Amino acid sequence: MSEPRRFGLFLLLAPAALWLGLLVILPHVEIAILSVSERIAPRVYAFGLANYREFFVEPLYWRTFARTAVMSIMVTALTLLLAFPVALYIARAARGRAKSILFLLCLLPFWVSELVRTLGWMILMRETGVISTSLQKIGLISGPIELLYNDGAVVLGLVYGGLLFMVVPLVNALDSLDPSLVEAGYDLGGSRATVLRRIVIPHAMPGIVAGCIVVFMLTVGNFATPVLLGGKNGLWFTEQIYSQFITRFNWPQGSAFGFLLLALSSAIVWGGLKLSGQSLGQTLRQG
Amino acid sequence: MRRSNALWRLYVAAFYLFLFAPLFTVAVFAFNASGFASPPWRGFTLAWFVGTGAEFGKPGVLRDRAMLAAIANSFEVAIPVALMAVILGTANAFVLERAQFRGKHVLALMMLWPLVIPGVILGISILAFFSRLANGLEDWLQRDLEFLRPGHTLMVLGQLSFILSLSTLIIAARLRRFDRALEEAAFDLGASRTRVLRTVTLPYLRPAMVGAGLVALLMSFENFNTTLMLVGSEPPLPVYMYGQMREGATPAVNAVSLLLMLFAGGLATVAVMVARHD
Secondary structure, eight states: OOHHHHHHHHHHHHHHHHIIIIIIIHHHHHHHHHHTEEEEETTEEEEOOHHHHHHHHSHHHHHHHHHHHHHHHHHHHHHHHHHHHHHHIIIIIOOHHHHHHHHHHHHGGGGSOHHHHHHHHHHHHSTTSHHHHHHHHTTSOSSOOOOSSSHHHHHHHHHHHHHHHHHHHHHHHHHTSOHHHHHHHHHTTOOHHHHIIIIIHHHHHHHHHHHHHHHHHHHHTOOHHHHHHHGGGOOOHHHHHHIIIIISOOHHHHHHHHHHHHHHHHHHHHHHHHHHTOOHHHHHHHO | OHHHHHHHHHHHHHHHHHHHHHHHHHHHHTTBSSSSSOSSOOOBOOHHHHOOSTTTSSOOGGGOHHHHHHHHHHHHHHHHHHHHHHHHHHHHHHHHHTOOOTTHHHHHHHTTGGGGSOHHHHHHHHHHHHHHHHHHHHHHHSSOOGGGSSSHHHHHHHHHHHHHHHHHHHHHHHHHTOOHHHHHHHHHTTOOHHHHIIIIIHHHHHHHHHHHHHHHHHHHHHOOHHHHHHOOSSOOHHHHHHHHHHHOOOHHHHHHHHHHHHHHHHHHHHHHHHHHHO
8 A cells, every 4th residue: 555545544544543442442441440440548449349249239239230121121022012013004004105104203203302202201191190180080080190100101101212213123124025925825824813923023023133122222221211200219220320420429330330231231232133143234224 | 804904003093192192292281371281271371482480480491591501502512513423424434435454344343333332321431531531631731621521522522422323324325325437437537536525426425414414413402311421510401301300390391392393303304305305
């Protein structure tokens, strides 16, 4: 390579190197170091695994972690279940203009901030909210009911937030299914359930995996929805990270928590990719 | 068969109702003449947009200093983020599609990483790293570098860390479809490298660059997780709204939400039009 060309390449690579180096790699090295630092005296730190030990010793921490993981899996499964019939409808039943309008309508709410959507659910579900008041008016309940600040509200908010990221990859995957394959399935005497199970779902698998990975990742990393809809009962692991970093100013502990969350999220992403045999690039482009 | 089709259709209708119920609710209660965003309906008012605070004790969005400051903060963060996302994203797109060097595959993969790192972790890692940097430089230079502490600069950098992945993907996708014969023709006609770039390649990339800029603007405006960790004393709109919502928000938050929806809708329309134009 000639000198000027080498210089040109160097210049072209500089933004990427600065970005990935200063904003991604070095910051993660920093929290990796912090997470294995123990405070032995004021402003004096030494290597040690006390922060990770603390996580396993203190029930609140590991229980919140396990709860976050389990609820995120539930949310992902529920999102898939709710989104699949709609994606199937958009991809297979709707035609022409109706199809593109339905698809666009699906995207619309997600151009709006997560906080606006959460505010909507709060107004609908609180004790003095729209649902409680309406139910009283039609006489189904006698006094106000509080629908917020429980696990159901948190799951609802998280499922709602994940829908788009499930519908889009599902529609993309189902769109490429050849209708004659489905017809052949019926012609050979397959029932609706059999065709769905043996033809449609296997074909949609790449989309299902892509959607599940993205929804799980966003759910595990969510902060505002569990805090606002769950209140004190939200207990989400990101909240623990926030409180260690910002409220208690215990950065080593917060970094250890951050690494544990990163490990959980990366394990699921990696496992999902292995399961489907797709690359990260393919999967992200689906969404 | 027919009945199950009807059920399917009914389900799809219910799904869309579910999708729009919270947004519709937020919008409606922005106009309720009451101190709380709750039923009953007490009549139509614009006080939560333009009111002085005489009626409900709290001013409307457009006269609320703290709210306007939050909106201004959001723009001060979003505009640099969008500009840098487009400029640096274009450079990255050339790296991915044109440059040949060892380790390109690894670099291409690394550019996707920020999209699979939870936003909260991007936030704390950048906070911790830049604090160490600031402390080190303070010992060395004997002065505090304010911009490395939580505030506008860190929010811009934190948001850029993952928005740059998106803008790179968008611009690289278009560069991949570019017909190199067009550039070769320009070279054959005697144009210089810069001239070809300026008159052939960049104009071709422009729709993707505009699209990436709009997406970046919107993502920056709406980001909460990463921003929350890096915010200083001047919160942008989502962080300010979060604070209000925890304390029990007045319908002024509904009003600003409605403005935000219109803003997002406007940006989305422009983005779709640019994409269709191309």
